[in-house]
Amino acid sequence: MSTLSLVITINSVPSTGITFTPAAPFSGSGSAFSATGPVASGVTVGSFVIAPAGWQGALALSGAQAASFTLSGLSLVTAAALSAGAFNVTVTATP
Numbered sequence: 001m002s003t004l005s006l007v008i009t010i011n012s013v014p015s016t017g018i019t020f021t022p023a024a025p026f027s028g029s030g031s032a033f034s035a036t037g038p039v040a041s042g043v044t045v046g047s048f049v050i051a052p053a054g055w056q057g058a059l060a061l062s063g064a065q066a067a068s069f070t071l072s073g074l075s076l077v078t079a080a081a082l083s084a085g086a087f088n089v090t091v092t093a094t095p
Helices: none
Strands: 002-011 017-022 027-029 032-037 044-051 058-062 069-072 075-078 085-094
Touching (some): 002 017, 017 085, 058 069
Antiparallel strands (some): 027 032
């Protein structure tokens, strides 16, 4: 087993607040998360909570490793099997 690290950078307009809660096997806080690899495709990394309530915007992924992940509603999900290494993903919320 090896370690997989994930850095999530969140961009949003000042009136929008976003928090991310990791799901097992991922753990961490802030923007740094990790899991013991490998992690299969289709695994939920965690979920986003967006304020204010009733937010009607959209989330988008970008970054060099964005293709390794996908969004399913407000959840970040692996789009491919992930092995050990560092992954950086930017999540942008637009109003």
